[in-house]
Amino acid sequence: MNADKNDEITGSVINERLAYVDFKLRFTGHISRLDLGETFGIAEAAASRVLKEYSETKESNKTQKANTIVRESFSPLISIDGETALGMLANGFNKNKLTNNTVLPFEKIGVIPNRLNISEVAMITRAIAGEYAIRCNYFSENSRNHEIRTLLPLAILHDGSQWMFRAYDRSEEKSEKFKNFHFSRAINVIEEFKGKEYKRLDHEGLGNDKSWNLRLPLILKLHSSLSEDSKSQIKRDFGIPQEKDELYTSEREAFLWITKKKWYIDDRNLEQIELEYKSGIKRFYKFQLMNIEMIEKLKKYIC
Numbered sequence: 001m002n003a004d005k006n007d008e009i010t011g012s013v014i015n016e017r018l019a020y021v022d023f024k025l026r027f028t029g030h031i032s033r034l035d036l037g038e039t040f041g042i043a044e045a046a047a048s049r050v051l052k053e054y055s056e057t058k059e060s061n062k063t064q065k066a067n068t069i070v071r072e073s074f075s076p077l078i079s080i081d082g083e084t085a086l087g088m089l090a091n092g093f094n095k096n097k098l099t100n101n102t103v104l105p106f107e108k109i110g111v112i113p114n115r116l117n118i119s120e121v122a123m124i125t126r127a128i129a130g131e132y133a134i135r136c137n138y139f140s141e142n143s144r145n146h147e148i149r150t151l152l153p154l155a156i157l158h159d160g161s162q163w164m165f166r167a168y169d170r171s172e173e174k175s176e177k178f179k180n181f182h183f184s185r186a187i188n189v190i191e192e193f194k195g196k197e198y199k200r201l202d203h204e205g206l207g208n209d210k211s212w213n214l215r216l217p218l219i220l221k222l223h224s225s226l227s228e229d230s231k232s233q234i235k236r237d238f239g240i241p242q243e244k245d246e247l248y249t250s251e252r253e254a255f256l257w258i259t260k261k262k263w264y265i266d267d268r269n270l271e272q273i274e275l276e277y278k279s280g281i282k283r284f285y286k287f288q289l290m291n292i293e294m295i296e297k298l299k300k301y302i303c
Helices: 002-028 033-040 044-057 082-091 118-130 228-238 253-262 270-279 292-302
Strands: 133-138 148-158 163-169 178-182 186-192 215-222 246-252 287-289
Touching: 002 033, 002 044, 002 082, 002 118, 033 044, 082 118, 082 148, 082 163, 118 133, 118 148, 118 186, 148 178, 148 186, 178 253, 215 228, 215 253, 215 292, 246 253, 253 292
Parallel strands: none
Antiparallel strands: 133 148, 133 186, 148 163, 163 178, 215 246, 215 287
């Protein structure tokens, strides 16, 4: 009885490790004994055995010496969707995400099935890890230019509902080439991992992304148009003490427009307010941005 139980536990552990190898190969393009050691606390010899077993299970998935993905013949060992994969890339590998085992009953609300193309997600995340370019068509909501772009993906982002990636756009003619892109809007993705011309250059990295590196202080006051009941509810939602009317936080300049949209922040100037009033336009706001001038000065100084 005990022997059977031990075999079951051992098998479970090995499967988890093989799943991790598969995950790392697919979404970063590489796996090492060090990765296994740091994740599972195992010695180098044990990590080598895991890599050997994976090769025997999926012999056409990785190179033997370098432990890198073989793109042409890769066949995943585990089934995973794009949302789950990106979540684990952001928060760490979790076998429970593969089996839907939760400590308490849990469900995501409003999930759109098959919204993200898992193969294209993997190509983009491998490009981040490998520091090389991708080419793709991108369907932006602000532009009708859907031609092929050459992007250097840099980081993955999540705004609470949408998965995005930060990238340097070599195809952009304007001076600001660092932008946010939605995974769901990038199609016909091609990895450009061969050739020095596609490797990320120093000026294309996050270290030179001024909007990424500039953190702006935000002084937010509950909007004057709100009722007292609405103000009280928003205070509870945002963790604001009931005796206070202001929230102090900060955000990267690169994400400021997203925060303003999601939090219903009013950053209009007097001219804009008067124009909307005369036009009969009414908008809902939760907060008034109180330090607009400070933010504009910081943006001009840094960017």
